[in-house]
Amino acid sequence: MEVNEIIKPENLVYEKPRLMNENPMHYCPGCSHGVIHKLIAEVIAEMGMEDKTIGISPVGCAVFAYNYIDIDWIEAAHGRAPAIATAVKRLNPDKMVFTYQGDGDLAAIGTAETIHAANRGENIVIVFVNNAIYGMTGGQMAPTTLEGMPTATCPYGRNIALNGYPLKIGDLLAQLEGTCLVTRQSVQTAAAVRKAKKMLRKAFENSMAGKGTSIVEFVSTCSSGWKMTPEKANKWMEENMFPFYPLGDLKNKE
Amino acid sequence: MAEEVKLMKGNEAIAHAAIRYGVDGYFGYPITPQSEILETLMAEMPWEKTGMVVLQAESEVAAINMVYGGAGTGKRVMTSSSSPGVSLKQEGISYLAGAELPCLVVNVMRGGPGLGTIQPSQADYFQTVKGGGHGDYRLITLAPSSVQEMADFVGLGFELAFKYSNPAIILADGIIGQMMEKVVLPPFHPRRTEEEIIAECPWAARGKTAGRKPNVITSLELDPAKMEENNIRFQAKYRKIEENEVRYEEFQCEDAEYLLIAFGSSARICQKVVENARAKGIKLGLLRPITLWPFPKKVIAAYADKVKGMLSVELNAGQMVEDVRLAVNGKVKVEHFGRLGGIVFTPDEVLEALKKNFEL
Structure with missing residues (x-):
């Protein structure tokens, strides 16, 4: 059988999301960003909102998110995405607005912007990729780096006396009246991906229904920063990250 | 219909002018001596009248x-602050300039450095016209010297910002912000419609409609050859602004033998100095730069051939004087007089400084 005979609509089991373009991704093999990008592209397309969506990309590995999903984007200064999203949404209430941020961006330099946007209940979605490390700058300690976890700036492992505790910012955000959804998801298995997509869709729907701020945290890997194979990184995440950052809804207001 | 003359503070005039010029959004944080801008806007509730956020x-x-976010969607947006707060804004201002976004920033200057004082100062001249944030960029800088100009420059600032896709800044000081004067506010301009914004700002991130490429607002370009191209484009734009947008005012300069150069509230005081000097037989004139960048260097250079000396009068330790000296290029003696840390000079002090510096 020729390949052309196989490629028919009735044989279709999977296709690249319509909003993902052909640009080769700069992400490392095994990185969670690719899957999370794909889910965002799928949800926006399935909601039919591509002509109304504005994404705010961060500083960090996902700074170039705008190169991969064909929607309008604004690239933020480090940590400022929630402030930018606040104005974009308030000035354009009919648009669907989301930020895409890593742990350093959201939970270190951008903590004030994150907490205050969420506390005001801005009708935006915050996609939070937590891999407990600074990927783009070469694997330095993040606010979410686990105790004992080695990074370039805590080469002997995170020392609580020296560096303080890993920050459970999701738990903190769930306490705020302005948030309607705070959920912690992952994308290392097919089942996890399906569940994560469902919550992502809910978050985007909340933002258009004016319910307040929705935060979807993805507990993720960083094979390069963690210096592990993708397979080992997934296992390490399940064994070490999940006990400290347990998956599930921290808050889900109906 | 007779003009409606009102009495108000410079800060209040900015707020009312913003509503009347059809501004889409104001985002601010309280700091003395400019808090009346945010307070007036909140009291006016423009979201109920014009839809302004x-x-x-x-x-x-x-x-x-x-x-930055609002400007990225093509909206007419502004912020205001005073010196320590404007220092904090420098990161964002650099990003706005790098992404070529139009917006209006207002700095009602106070004395520094550090927390300094809440009294008026002009010590942020360098910060405003020489950079402030990182990278090679320029801000269109308007220096009002009256409450009327506080109102007028909101319109002018947005006009220039959108004409050149560049941030503009009103560089005022605590005197202009706090003093009350009569002012004629602009008539109400409606905010632009969605269609008008898309027509004026085809680059804006407003949701990717079918048939066009995604609009991406960014200042990032990792390819140094492309980043150099971007910078060359910025510089070409800045040369165009320098060519077309210089603004200044001359006060009794025609027969002047000596010239005061002063902006903002200093220029108001210097008007009195000119009157007092002329009463004593000294032929003194005043040149007031209205745009601090682009700086009126050509007109100042032309006066270098006509006058015996220039005194740059500023509420700082000598900042604009450097640009005056660059403009005259050694042709005539240029001196500086200033008071520091929030102290404002009297007309007598300025005249004494003139006499002393030029042995009159």
């Missing part, structure tokens, strides 16, 4: 980034 941000950093 007004928001008190959690910090100056957040406020300028809100401006």
Whole structure:
């Protein structure tokens, strides 16, 4: 059988999301960003909102998110995405607005912007990729780096006396009246991906229904920063990250 | 219909002018001596009249980034602060300049450095016209010397910002912000419609409609050859602004043998100095730069051939004087007089400084 005979609509089991373009991704093999990008592209397309969506990309590995999903984007200064999203949404209430941020961006330099946007209940979605490390700058300690976890700036492992505790910012955000959804998801298995997509869709729907701020945290890997194979990184995440950052809804207001 | 003359503070005039010029959004954070801008806007509730968004941000950093976001969608957005707060905004201002976004920033200057004082100063001249944030960029800088100009420059600032896709800044000081004067406010301009924004700002991130490429607002370009191209484009734009947008005012300069150069509130005081000097037989004139960048260097250079000396009078330790000296290029003696830390000079002090420096 020729390949052309196989490629028919009735044989279709999977296709690249319509909003993902052909640009080769700069992400490392095994990185969670690719899957999370794909889910965002799928949800926006399935909601039919591509002509109304504005994404705010961060500083960090996902700074170039705008190169991969064909929607309008604004690239933020480090940590400022929630402030930018606040104005974009308030000035354009009919648009669907989301930020895409890593742990350093959201939970270190951008903590004030994150907490205050969420506390005001801005009708935006915050996609939070937590891999407990600074990927783009070469694997330095993040606010979410686990105790004992080695990074370039805590080469002997995170020392609580020296560096303080890993920050459970999701738990903190769930306490705020302005948030309607705070959920912690992952994308290392097919089942996890399906569940994560469902919550992502809910978050985007909340933002258009004016319910307040929705935060979807993805507990993720960083094979390069963690210096592990993708397979080992997934296992390490399940064994070490999940006990400290347990998956599930921290808050889900109906 | 007779003009409607009102009495108000410079800060209040900015707020009322913003509503009347059809501004889409204001994002601010309280700091003396400019808090009346945010207070007036909140009291006026323009969201009920024109749909203008007004928001008190959690910090100056957040406020300028809100401006960056709003400007990225093509909206007419502004922020205001005073010196320490404007220092915090420099990151965002650099990003706005790098992404070539139009917006209006207002700095009602106070004395520094550091927390300094809440009294008026002009010590942020360098910060405003020489950079402030990182990278090679310029801000269109308007220096009002009256409450009327506080109102007028809101319109002018947005006009220039959108004409050149570049941030503009009103560089006022605590005197202009706090003093009350009569002012004629602009008539009400409606805010632009969605269609008008798309026509004026085809680059804006407003949701990717079918048939066009995604609009991406960014200042990032990792390819140095392309980043150099971007910078060359910025510089070409800045040369165009320098060519077309210089603004200044001359006061009794025609027969002047000596010239005061002063902007903002200093220029108001210097008008009195000119009157007093002329009463004593000294032929003194005043040249007031209205745009601090682009700086009126050509007109100042032309006066270098006509006058015996120039005194740059500023509420700082000598900042604009450097640009005056660059303009005259050694042709005539240029001196500086200033008071520091929030102290404002009297006309007598300025005249004494003139006499002393030029042995009159």
